[in-house]
Amino acid sequence: MARRLALRAAEPFWQARYYDFNVWSERKFTGKLRYIHRNPVTLGLVDRPEHWPWSSFRHYLAGEHCGVEVESRWTERARERLRIFPTAQNRQEKPRPSGA
Numbered sequence: 001m002a003r004r005l006a007l008r009a010a011e012p013f014w015q016a017r018y019y020d021f022n023v024w025s026e027r028k029f030t031g032k033l034r035y036i037h038r039n040p041v042t043l044g045l046v047d048r049p050e051h052w053p054w055s056s057f058r059h060y061l062a063g064e065h066c067g068v069e070v071e072s073r074w075t076e077r078a079r080e081r082l083r084i085f086p087t088a089q090n091r092q093e094k095p096r097p098s099g100a
Contacts, residue, residue: 033060 023029037060040052049057058064063074079085
C-alpha cells in the first residue's frame with residue numbers, strides 16, 4: 001500500500017534518510033555540540049541558545065542543572081563531591097530451562 005501511495009505522490013513521500021557517524025575527536029564533538037545548541041536560534045525559535053528550554057547549553061556553559069541530563073566534567077565533579085562513583089554492572093541472565 002505504501003509503495004503505491006509513494007508512486008502516486010506529487011511530492012516526496014518518504015522522509016529523507018538521516019546521516020549519522022561516530023564522533024571520535026574533541027574537535028568534532030565540539031563542532032557537533034555547537035551545531036545542536038545553535039539549531040533553535042537558526043530556526044528562529046529563540047534569540048539565544050540558552051533560551052531553549054530543552055538544551056544542554058546552560059549546562060556546558062556554567063554547569064547549570066537543566067532539563068537535559070548531561071555527562072560532563074561538571075557532573076563528574078558533582079558526583080565526586082557526593083562520593084558517588086558509578087560502576088558498570090553486568091545484567092545477570094536467568095538460567096534457561098533444559099532443552100531450550
